[in-house]
Amino acid sequence: MWSFSNIADQIHEWLSSTFNPTWTLIIEMVIAGVCVIGLFAALGLVLVIMERKVSAWIQIRLGPNRVGPKGMFQSLADTLKLLVKEGMTPNGADKFLFNLAPFIAMIVAMLLFAPIAFARDFQLWDLNIGVLYVSAVSSIMVISILMAGWSSNNKYSLMGAMRSGAQIVSYELSAGLSILAIVVFTGSLSVPDIVRSQADGWWIFKGHIPAIIAFIIFLIAVTAETNRAPFDLAEAESELTAGFHTEYSGMKFALFFLAEYMNVFIVCAIGATLFLGGWMPFHIGNWEGFNHAMDWIPSSVWFFGKTFFLIFVIMWFRWTFPRLRIDQLLNLEWKYLLPISMFNILLATLMAIMGWHF
Amino acid sequence: MFIVKYIKDIFGAVKSLSIGMKRTLYYFTHHKEIITQQYPDNKDTLVLPERFKGEVVMPHNENNEHRCTGCQACELACPNGTIKVIFKNDLTPEGKKKKAIDKLVYHLELCTMCNLCIEACPSDAIKMAQTFEHSVYDRSQLTKVLNNPGSKIMEGVE
């Protein structure tokens, strides 16, 4: 059957038979890099148009409908516009850091693609601490935001960056703890292991109460971690004009913009992997016919379907809720999410020991 | 009791948020609620109300005749000096000299569509038109002469 893993194997075999192992590795890395950049661009375009359509329909508007069929090329046109726009650097800015910050944001988003299993046996880098790697690397994002805010030499930017620092550092905790609940169930940090453990049912069903609590906390925490409304205090349009990227324009702004969407994609992919079974199809007990029909759908479709569902949920949050205030944001984390997730992880541990999950 | 209140708070919050999300999901799935008017596309079917104040025009009949006597009521009524009446001397059939309008100059760029000139006009010579796309590249094009060239006053209008 056609699948990503077959293609990858064939390419690997062909390269191994043609070149020596070192060159094979180098060429494979180049191919992977090109694929990631391609995926990056494609996902960016898709997510931007998706966000615009979702917001338009929620706001009883039509949304973009001029460029291409049903406006589907609108984000392509926008990207083109951003590419040819002048990327200005303010006079008082720290020029080196100012220009470096968007690239760091971009690189972090790219690094995060490594451990994600996009389809059955298809992964860039199968490392045994995949989940830990994601939560570690995604924290580097805050450095690029702080760098951008500080080097812009703008008070709004600086305040946005400081808010973002406080926010990401605190929400990292509950995001990590809710991931840990699943790690406790699975007993492994490796992404393929976690996916394989869900062959007989997704964790959100198998782990019932603690898994559902962990899932909700995970969704809230990653929304905050990616600086999306209602937690978009780093940008806070009506308060700080545009927050940390006030002074950015052109492609440098576009890189921040892309990195935000990429981060949303990654955290949703992680959420889909941990709670919704990654590329595992949906199975119900002993319904053989139904299960076979589900198996017939390619695993990559399952993965992207779940991920895009979670992305939709995060967009749905954004277009429904007002923004929190900075002290309420921190209250929510330290007084509600963190105690609940700590309690939750105790419950999950107890369940894992007693074998109460299915 | 603290714990009970804490848990109640959480459930109350989740409930209020989910009500809002239900409402937005309703609009997300019900596209017939969309209220957008696709303006340049619906130009053919776009009907403006008959009282819409777009610009001042002077209707002429098929013989190129208007109803303006040149009484200057509109010029006096206008708060912005939008209308200027310029006179000429006409000859009546009997050979007498008669005052008549040469040009009724209308500065659209000054007009605030307050309708006072229309109200002031005793002979219904001017009215508001329903056009609204007034943008031009050169400001001088906004200064218009309302009476057609060669037009004259209608019979019987004093």
Next chain:
Amino acid sequence: MYRQTDIISDSRISPQEGDLVINVGPQHPATHGVLHLVITLNGETIKKVEPHLGYIHRSIEKMCESLTYRQFIYVTSRMDYLSAHINNHACALCVEKGLQVEVPARAQVIRVLMDELTRIASHELWWGAMAMDLGAFTPFFHAFRERETINDIMEETCGARLTMNYMVPGGVMQDLHPDFQKRVKEFIQLYKRKIHEYDELVTDNIIFQNRMKSVGYLSPEDAISYGCTGPTARGSSVSSDIRKLYPYEIYDKLEFDEVLETGGDSFARYMIRIREMHESIRIIEQLIDNIPEGDFQAKTKAVLKLPKGEFYTRVETARGELGVYIVSEGGTTPYRIKFRSPGFSNLSVLDHIARGSKIGDLVAMMGTLDLVIPDIDR
């Protein structure tokens, strides 16, 4: 002599070492116009707010002195453009007071209907804009759905959507459009069908309530001493509805309640406006089937001349008390005109209520004060 430096040293708190002074506006998404606030911050906490005015000063009061009593009314639409009808109404009332003209009953009812429709339209826009200040973008579009319906009604009867210039001394400029009653009833239907969504989307939302409650507290004493009127004062339980206190037109014959809240915080001011919309709908429902027949305009002279003297009238706009003060020398143009605009006094409490709260709160407070900048500067 009052020099700029005097004003700065006069202020109770001047910036100290470590304070962050930032300019919010004149171009800023939350100021809804060209308001310029210089805010002194300690971290996220506001120490001082200093509004700088004058960016949209068009000297409307001076302009009015060169216009006749018929002409000057149109300019006042440009003051508080969201309640243009009510501004025009105030001016028309003042001229009528000077002329001693009796306005026909039909004109009075039409005026009140238009005022209340304007009030609803203004509050709808305020609701959407305030939700947008708090970061929720969706309510803005939902508010515009209802507001556009009112604008369509206005366009049909008055010929314009925002600056109608429909009130003239002695009545209204044109009679109602034949479809007016039908359209207004349709609007009331739409309003009643959709108003619960406002609560679902914003009022009952836990994030919104936390943002608004016990924020920007204004005590009744302060509300009086700062001269606040309208929903801002009524949120602090200060009775200030001109329609009740100094009834004009037919408001004394109508059944409606003055909306009062005791909270004094942003949420109280929010609820006042939401409840005022219901009251306006109540007034419209009483009047829409009972529009008396008759003239829509009293007979007035072609050239209006006010007798020598001073005339003052006040009306309740969507934002508070609007006073019109005309000094006449007996000529065709006023000798002096002064507008007492509600936005100016309401803005003056901003510094008082914003001290000690966060930047996000400042935005919410500015939203609940419902500032319209052209009204403040005139």
